[in-house]
Amino acid sequence: MDMVRTDEPCCSAPGPAGRCSLEAIVTIDERGQLLLPKDLRVRAGISPGSKLAVIGWETGGETCCLMLVRADRLDDPVKSVVGPLVKDALLDEVST
Numbered sequence: 001m002d003m004v005r006t007d008e009p010c011c012s013a014p015g016p017a018g019r020c021s022l023e024a025i026v027t028i029d030e031r032g033q034l035l036l037p038k039d040l041r042v043r044a045g046i047s048p049g050s051k052l053a054v055i056g057w058e059t060g061g062e063t064c065c066l067m068l069v070r071a072d073r074l075d076d077p078v079k080s081v082v083g084p085l086v087k088d089a090l091l092d093e094v095s096t
Helices: 038-044 076-095
Strands: 052-059 062-070
Touching: none
Parallel strands: none
Antiparallel strands: 052 062
């Protein structure tokens, strides 16, 4: 599956332009891996070899939430929301 980058932002701040929804509940196996359901991978444009940024939120010294974002979709609107969290990862990606 070819991933085509568009000029349209993939994510927006909460509000009328976007929404969050529970897409799936997954289980971590004994090797620490998880399986994203096929329909979700297809809708998200995720194929073998796709890179995902894992963004975490911490509260009270504990990680409470994780979010996956396709690394190729970390454009300006997304960076403005999660930029400080992924700054080092983006620099590493550019240098490799």
